[in-house]
Amino acid sequence: MIRFIILALLSLFFTSSLFAQTAKEGYYIYDKEHRYLKIFNSRPEMIIDLVSSQGYELYGPDGLGVWLKSFKGLRYNSLAEANRKNNSERGALADYQTPEQIGEQLKMLQEKYPEIISLTSIGKSVLGRPIWAVKISDNAGQDEIEPEFKYIANMHGDEIVGRELLVKLIADLAMAYYDNNERIISLINNTEIYLLPSINPDGNAKRQRGNANYRDLNRSFPDFTTSDNQNISGSRPAETVAVMNFQKERNFALSANFHDGAVVVNYPWDTKGGDFQFQNLIVDLSAEYARNNSDMRGSGEFNDGITNGYDWYEVNGGMQDWSYYWHGDMQITLEFSLIKWPRITEISRQYNLNKESMIQYMRRIHQGAGVYFADNQLSGAITIYKKIDANKNELISSFGFSHGEFYKVLDEGEYLFEIKTTSKETNRSVNVVVKNELQENNGNYIFIN
Template identity: 40%
Template sequence: MAHLNSSLLIFLSLSLLQLFHSAIGRGGERDSGIVDKSYAASRRHLTEEKHFQKLNILARGYMTNSDLEKAIKAFHGRCSRISRIYSIGKSVFGVPLWAIEISNKPGKEEAKPAFKFIGNVHGDEPVGRELLLHLANWLCDNYMKDPLATLIVDNVHLHILPSMNPDGFSLRRRGNANNIDLNRDFPDQFFQMNDDLTERQPETKAIMSWIKKMRFTASASLHGGALVANYPWDGTQDKSKSYYACPDDEAFRYMAKLYSGSHYNMSSSQEFEAGITNGAHWYPIYGGMQDWNYIYGGCFELTLEISDDKWPPANELQMIWQFNKRSMLDLVASVVKSGVHGRIFSSDCGEALPASIAIKGINYTVKASERLADYHRLLAPGHQYEVMATMPGYKIRSTTIKMGEEAMTLDFILEPTDSFLPHQCYNRSSMKVLEVMSNPHSQVALTLILVLAFLYFLMKRRVIFNHFRGRKSIVQRRVSAV
């Protein structure tokens, strides 16, 4: 009996100790109000210093920021035919945020979908930056040799940002140089936060500008600390931990399962069914990059937790790459191997129209590109959809499709409404004028401009009239003088 009580006491002690460590891990150190604060600060500083030293040891074998830049430039040097490199901005410390584009026509605007990978969002989760260089080099080595590599290079504009947070990496901490968690720094749909542009971090601003410029169809950010494919929404309106589906929940579940199913062991997770999770159901976050991409960028993004260990020993990186390689390739290829794609034209002159594509019953719209009018709409296979194309000044066109396992091409030809003049063709400048004219404030301003122009005309006319009348009287005086 005494032995039983002793065992029970040990079990309870270990359980309490584990609970304490768990609380520290998720919430950080807590101040009880009893411990001397100067002592606590000194202790915390020592703890952080030991943690930094530990991570410094683990970082051996990982690329430094300087190594990463050299690796990116070396990659481009040997694969310049199918790549270009560029910087989307700089970190707080001024480190360039280098990106790689891989395509058979890099830098050229084409009627193709674009996909992006982002690594190292959190400074202490560096596995993604290593894997993304592996991915770039694998595509370079296997283009025109491997069918999947060739499919991706020929049909997708793939953009890779190995490190979003180089400062956090060098400091061996989660946040950036200002100690801000970059995955909480985006504007949020539920709460007024991060709305002040001047308060956002330079890394966040760079990502937002990049997304608005490039028109990505889909993307994924690579994280560490778990093994799961996470999809929107990341938060809830009432801050509860519960499943909160976005309008394209079916499509996101399909994408998440595609990644998990191709992974070596993600789909066999004991914690997450099928190795996927809705973000809010796992734990809600606000100001995340994933939701912002979907709402404001027209981009379907997953948050991929690719390693249980945030900072595994460098000798395990090759194995982790092998575990994730097929999943990464399949996810990029999905933007051309699934969903509905096409272009939109005018019936009267055949010009490309940057119309919008909507799906009946799904409150989310995808806009075609401005110049080429191509659209790429991800949809879950096995369902029937009514696809609608809309454009101001044109009649709505819709058609019903049944999505199989393969992608579908669906072009639209829109007819002008009766309010359009016969044979009037779309052009961007005229449409912008029409949009401005339809704005009530613009109409008032235009009326004032017209009134002022008319008054100016009258004044000018009167000045001219007086001028000629004066000249006439001078001539008459001169004549009489003669």
């Protein structure tokens, strides 16, 4: 028996050195007291997810199930088996549209509302499926100077609620726009909204967490606290590379990342303890989202339906932290439904729960300020100071920018932007004012000639 366990351990190590953090096998671990959490946490090839008072999910390479057998008295369930059973018993897979059908639906919406919707593929999945990005804005075909917002869903293929919410949201926003809904018209006319319903279509088609190679996309981004701390593609999954390239080409300032398996708003950091750069603002944005969603507001597991990521459980290589650390794009993680693949009848309830929150969170991007330049190829960096009083400025941070456009979501207040660009003539300092509920025409920008 001992020899068997050692062999199993060795094979696990061997596989892990070849495929870091593979979600090939997944189990729900019933460990209320979190007695085994430390052991699993110490294994770099393993992924722990959705820690609760009942237990947590554990993912790893081939052989994980064999290894788990060596823990006497540990109770666990195969997640793939539970899905298979659910699929065959009630045809759960067929409840939902395929990635191809979703693509057709997005094309139909684009053809119906061409002035305010454009549709592009930001890249291909491992199996060659397009990764769709829907842009909603006035003059959708043009790249205008407006704050850029995004929602990304379904990076875990078996978490389907977010994908459905975004497809509904696209149709709903377009209808409201042509129904003369002033709030939505103002949002669409003054914002560039990007909605990505599914960045893991291969995993989604098979109802599995990872991509076609079982890679967990939300553990595959650069992480500033680990050795994988360079913002380069390297050997990352195709879907992750597509998102990274897309982000580099745009100027996103606010975003959210959709998941299921819990009901909570999770804010950065995930990868380390301590405060986020805009701690009060990120808590305020998160709390507002949760307040407008009665399931989140009434959460038994989380106060006010929100949590700091690291306080909940540590995530390395997550998209949320990468998004802010490298791109200054403030991102929260939304967990909608305890059941990751609910009956389809649950979707309209979820949509009603989240509609106001989703719209209001998008509107909040206008609590910010930016600059743009006559030369739309200009790049550089802007150092932001907050004005404390007439003689005192507090350094906030420096952010890079490219394509002659810069915008950041900020706390209310007065700021000084110190601009350094590749062209000396445009170097200067400008004063900006940021207010909540302020929505300037096409965003709060200063033009620099």
